[in-house]
Amino acid sequence: MYKKLVVIKVGTNVMTNKDNRIVRPVLNNLVRQIAELYERDIMTILVSSGSVIAGKEVLGKAKIEDTTQRRQVYSAIGQPRMMRLYYNIFRDYGMKCAQVLPTKRDFNPGIHRDNMINCIEGLLSEGVIPIANEDDAVSVTMSMFSDNDELATLIAELMNADRLILLTDIDGLYDGHPENEGSKVISNVEPEEDLDKYIENPDKQEGEGRGGMGSKLGYAQLAASKDIPCYIVNGKKENIIIDIVNGKTVGTKVSQ
């Protein structure tokens, strides 16, 4: 069995370059660190975005006009591509991974929730890394998470994780516009702190992910309020996950 459980969420922006192409070395680097944790008996549940952008890479500009249907189609094409990438990289590290695609209603108390716990527990007990993403192919409006930061927080809570790590494309939460020279990363945040004034509204194109720093911080604070320390850190940095687990001060830590 394992000693600790960590939930790691990787956003679309982390795994793509400025042309919105998926950068494989970023995924390699992520899996390398998960494999290192595994050797230390720390199991990971990976929550990975990327299916929409992976589908867009294949299909290009779609003829479908309805934005919901377009997202469903991109994701249905992209999700198996993401899993093929992960499957191959995990195999290179001598590890196994598996796919879990929940919708929001699966978290309501009841049989779906119990089944999901059962499956994830089974995978972890076999040393298999569960990779979760929202089931974008079937979840629309009511059954959608606001974004994968919400999914990661719900999974961390569901599985009593010891830590939640939200990998993004920036060093943490800044105390001003991230591009202003004077802005600095806030190292520690408490669950009840109101930091809305620091959040810049996102301007995202289709496939570039959902949410934004505001919702990320909100979910990090929610996890922290349930006694799960959460880290908002730059997933493009080489050893960021290992640094957190080794107790280094990196990015923004949200905790009680």
Ligand SMILES: Nc1ncnc2c1ncn2[C@@H]1O[C@H](COP(=O)(O)OP(=O)(O)O)[C@@H](O)[C@H]1O
């Ligand atoms: N105060 C802030 N500090 C840091 N980032 C911020 C802030 N306000 C807005 N942002 C934006 O939030 C983005 C990260 O959120 P998001 O795009 O949702 O990431 P992800 O795709 O990883 O979930 C950053 O790239 C940055 O442009």
Ligand SMILES: N[C@@H](CCC(=O)OP(=O)(O)O)C(=O)O
């Ligand atoms: N489920 C979607 C991503 C949704 C999402 O939350 O994206 P992001 O803000 O990049 O974490 C996908 O796989 O493309």
